[in-house]
Amino acid sequence: MFGKRIDFAGALGFIAFMAALPLIFGGNYLIGVLTVSVIYGIWAVSWDFMSGLTGRENFGHSLFIGVGAYTAGFLNTTFGFSGWWSLPAAMVMAMVFALVIGVPTLRLKGPYFALAMLSGAVIMQRLMLIFWEQTGGEEGINGIEPLIRSQLGFYYFALAALVLVTALLLALARSHWGLILRAVRGDEATCQAAGINVTFYKIASLMISAAFAGAGGAIYAHYQLQVSPQLFAIVTSITIITMVYVGGMASIYGPVGGAILLVLLTELLRNFGEWRLMIYSCTLILILFFLPNGLIAPTWRRMKSMLAGRE
Amino acid sequence: MSALLEVSGLNKHFGGLHAVRNVSFSIAPGEIVGILGPNGAGKTTLYNLLTGFIPPDSGSIVFKGRSLRGLAPYRIAGLGISRTFQLCRPFVGMTVFENVVVGGLGAHGSDRVDLDARALALLKQVGLLSKEQLQVEALSYGDQRRLEIARALAAKPALLLLDEPFAGLGSGEITDLSALIRSVHAEQGLTVMLIEHKLHEFMRLVGRVIALDFGEIIAEGAPEDIVRHPAVIEAYIGRGDEQAEEQTGAA
Numbered sequence: 203m204f205g206k207r208i209d210f211a212g213a214l215g216f217i218a219f220m221a222a223l224p225l226i227f228g229g230n231y232l233i234g235v236l237t238v239s240v241i242y243g244i245w246a247v248s249w250d251f252m253s254g255l256t257g258r259e260n261f262g263h264s265l266f267i268g269v270g271a272y273t274a275g276f277l278n279t280t281f282g283f284s285g286w287w288s289l290p291a292a293m294v295m296a297m298v299f300a301l302v303i304g305v306p307t308l309r310l311k312g313p314y315f316a317l318a319m320l321s322g323a324v325i326m327q328r329l330m331l332i333f334w335e336q337t338g339g340e341e342g343i344n345g346i347e348p349l350i351r352s353q354l355g356f357y358y359f360a361l362a363a364l365v366l367v368t369a370l371l372l373a374l375a376r377s378h379w380g381l382i383l384r385a386v387r388g389d390e391a392t393c394q395a396a397g398i399n400v401t402f403y404k405i406a407s408l409m410i411s412a413a414f415a416g417a418g419g420a421i422y423a424h425y426q427l428q429v430s431p432q433l434f435a436i437v438t439s440i441t442i443i444t445m446v447y448v449g450g451m452a453s454i455y456g457p458v459g460g461a462i463l464l465v466l467l468t469e470l471l472r473n474f475g476e477w478r479l480m481i482y483s484c485t486l487i488l489i490l491f492f493l494p495n496g497l498i499a500p501t502w503r504r505m506k507s508m509l510a511g512r513e
Numbered sequence: 514m515s516a517l518l519e520v521s522g523l524n525k526h527f528g529g530l531h532a533v534r535n536v537s538f539s540i541a542p543g544e545i546v547g548i549l550g551p552n553g554a555g556k557t558t559l560y561n562l563l564t565g566f567i568p569p570d571s572g573s574i575v576f577k578g579r580s581l582r583g584l585a586p587y588r589i590a591g592l593g594i595s596r597t598f599q600l601c602r603p604f605v606g607m608t609v610f611e612n613v614v615v616g617g618l619g620a621h622g623s624d625r626v627d628l629d630a631r632a633l634a635l636l637k638q639v640g641l642l643s644k645e646q647l648q649v650e651a652l653s654y655g656d657q658r659r660l661e662i663a664r665a666l667a668a669k670p671a672l673l674l675l676d677e678p679f680a681g682l683g684s685g686e687i688t689d690l691s692a693l694i695r696s697v698h699a700e701q702g703l704t705v706m707l708i709e710h711k712l713h714e715f716m717r718l719v720g721r722v723i724a725l726d727f728g729e730i731i732a733e734g735a736p737e738d739i740v741r742h743p744a745v746i747e748a749y750i751g752r753g754d755e756q757a758e759e760q761t762g763a764a
Contacts, residue, residue: 378618378628381607385615388604395564395598397590397619397668 208506213365213455220361220462224354233357237425239465240360244367244418245438246445246457251371252411253443254452255380256404257387258308262319263442265303266296266412268326268434270419275343275429285349288420296416297409304405311390320436327434342430349424360421364458367414372454374410383407384452448489450499459498516575517542517672517704518563523572525558525728532558534728536572540672545698545705547715549739550725551748556708557599559725560674564596565589577671587619595670597661599677599708603649610636610645612660616667628667635663639693655686659693666697673697675707691718712740724748 220240224233245267253260270292277283277291303322307315330337337343350356374380382403385393393400423429441464449460467485471478489497516539525533533555540546548556561567563574565586574581581589590596604612613632636642639659644652652660658678665673678694679687695718698705709715715722715736722739724732731744739745 378614381611381615382618384607384611385604388606389602391566391586392598392602392604392664393615393619394566394586395590395596396616396664397587398615399585399587399619 204510205506208509212502212506216458217361217365221358224357230353233353235465235469237353237357237360239462240357240364241418241422241425242442242445242461242465243364243458244360244421245415245442246449246461247364247368247371247454248411248414248418249442250446250449250452250454250457251375251414252383252404252407254446254454254457255375255383255387256407258404259316259443260319260408260411260439261316261443262321262323262436262439263411263415264434264436264438265299265319265323265326266415267419267422267438268323268330268429268431269296269299270416271423271429271433272330272337272343272419273416274420274423275346278346278424279343285347285424288349288424289417292416292420293413296412296419300409300412301405304408308404308408309401320439323434323436323439327431330431330434337431340431342428342432344428346423346427346429348427349421356425360425363417363421367417368455368458371410371414375452375454379403387452444486446496448486448497450496453496453499456496456499456502460496463498515542516540517544517577519573519575520563521573523559523562523574524570525555525562525567526570532728533562533569536725536728536730538723538730538733540704540706542671542704543698543702544721545694545707545719547719547722547736548706548708548725549710549712549715549722549745551710554725554748555728556725557676558728560596560676560708563589563674564594590619590668590670593669593671594674595665595668595672596674597658597665597676597678599680601654601657601661603652603657603660603664605650607649608645609641609647609649609652609660612649613663613667616664617669619668632663632667635666638666638697639663640689655682655690658682658686658690662690662693662697666703670703672704672706675705677708677710679709679711694718712736716740 220236223236245263249260249263252258273292273295274288277287278285303318307318331339348356350359382393382398385398386400386403390400419433445460445464446457447460448464449458450456467482471481474481493500518540520539521537523533523536536559548559550556558567562569565581565584565588576592576594579592604615610632613635614628617628617631633642633645636645639662641656641659641663644656649660662675662678675694678690682690694705697703707719719736722734722736723730724739724742724745726748731748732739732742734742
C-alpha cells in the first residue's frame with residue numbers, strides 16, 4: 203500500500219517536472235527536444251509492453267510508427283480529414299499490420315517474429331520509395347496540419363498522451379494479463395499446460411503495442427508536419443530498444459525515463475561535435491555494463507525501498 | 514461411459530522409431546495409476562499425446578466422453594487435464610505465488626481474490642507458504658517439484674498427470690511428496706496418473722500399474738503382480754541395465 207503511494211507520488215513528481223521544464227527554461231528549441239523525447243517515450247513504453255514482458259523481441263517497431271505516421275499523413279492531406287482523426291486511424295492501421303505479421307510468426311518458436319518485424323519495416327521503407335507517385339518518395343508527405351498551433355500546447359498534449367499510455371499499459375501489465383505475459387516469457391509450454399492460449403496473448407499484446415506505437419507515429423507526423431520513409435528506419439527501432447534497456451526492461455515506466463534521458467543526452471552532446479557519437483556510445487556501454495537491469499527502474503525501486511524502510 | 518479417460522489404438526512414430534505402439538487403456542475416476550517403464554519406453558511421449566503437445570499418428574483419446582483429437586494443449590488443459598514436466602519448468606522471473614496464480618488463470622478466468630486465496634491455500638498444502646514471495650529460481654529442486662504440483666492443481670483438474678515427480682529427490686523428500694500426492698487424491702477425489710521408473714514408490718502409492726516397453730503395453734495390473742510379471746522383469750533386468758537393476762532391487 204505504502205509502495206503504491208510512493209509510486210503515485212513519483213509519477214506526479216515526474217509529470218510536474220516535465221510540465222515545468224519549458225516554463226522555467228523557455229525557448230522553442232527546448233520545447234521541441236522535449237516533445238520528441240516524450241514521443242520516443244510513447245514508443246519505448248509500447249515496445250516494452252509486448253517485448254519486455256513476453257521476451258519476444260521486436261526489431262521493427264518502426265514499422266508501426268511509420269504506418270501510424272503515414273496514415274495520419276494520407277488522411278490529413280490526400281483525404282482532407284481533420285487531424286484529430288489521425289490518432290484512431292493510425293492505431294487501427296498499426297493493429298492491422300500487427301495482426302498480419304503476428305498471426306503467422308508468433309505461433310512459431312524461434313526467431314521468425316523478430317526477423318519478420320525487421321524485414322517488415324525494411325520492406326515498408328522500400329515500398330514508400332517504389333510507389334513514390336502516391337507516397338511522395340524520398341520527400342514523403344508534406345503540408346500536414348498541426349493539431350495544436352501553440353508549440354507549448356502541443357508539447358503538453360504529447361506529454362498527456364505519454365502519461366495516458368503509460369498509465370494504461372502499467373495497469374494492464376500489473377493485471378492478470380501482465381502476469382500471463384510474464385509467464386509466457388518464463389515458459390511457453392507450462393503456459394499451455396496451464397490452459398493459457400499463448401498465441402492469442404502474444405498476438406493481442408503485439409496489437410496493443412502496435413496501436414500505441416502507431417498513435418505515437420501520428421503525433422510525430424503532426425509535430426514534424428511531414429512524414430518520410432526515414433520513419434521506418436531500423437535505427438529508430440534499435441534506438442527504442444536501447445531506451446528500454448537503459449530504462450529497465452519489463453518495468454513499463456522505466457523506458458519513459460530511458461527515452462527522455464537518451465534524447466536529452468543526444469542533444470546535450472551536440473556541442474561536442476564529432477566526439478558526440480563516441481561519448482554517447484561509451485555512456486551507453488558503461489550503463490549497460492554496470493547496470494545490466496537498466497538505470498531508471500532499478501534506481502526507482504532502490505529509492506522506494508529506502509523510503510519504505512524509513513517509515 | 515464410466516471411464517474418465519479412454520485411450521485406444523494410440524500410435525506415434527518419430528521417423529523410424531515407433532515411440533508409442535498401439536496403446537489402449539482406460540482410467541476410472543478416482544484411480545491412481547502408475548505408468549512404469551525403462552528410459553525410452555515411451556512414457557513421456559504418451560503424456561505429450563494425452564495433453565496435445567504432439568499429435569498422434571492414429572488412435573483415439575476420449576476424456577469425459579469427449580474426443581481430444583486435434584485440440585491444442587491449452588484447450589485440453591481447460592477441459593481438466595493438468596500435467597507436470599519431467600524437468601521442472603516453472604515460470605522463471607516470477608515469484609512462487611505468481612507461478613501458482615498463473616496456473617489457475619487459464620482454466621478459470623478473472624476473479625482475482627478467489628485465485629489469490631486459492632494459490633495461498635495450495636502453497637500451504639504443498640508446504641511452500643513461507644516461500645511464496647521468493648523468486649522461483651531460488652527454490653531447491655524438491656521445492657520446485659512441489660511448486661509444479663501446486664501450479665497444476667491451481668487449474669482444478671479432474672486428471673493430474675505427473676511426469677517422474679520423484680526424479681532427483683532424496684528419500685525423505687520422496688516420502689513427503691508421496692504423502693502430498695496421497696492427500697490430494699484423498700481430499701479432492703482427484704484422478705492421478707504418474708510416470709515413474711522406481712518400482713519402490715509405485716508399490717505404496719498406486720492402485721494399478723501400466724507397464725510400457727518400446728512403446729508397447731507389456732503388462733497391466735496391481736503393483737504387487739507387476740513386479741513379478743516376467744515381461745517387466747525382463748524389461749528391467751534382462752537388459753543388464755545397471756540402473757534398472759538397482760531400482761528393481763530396491764523393490
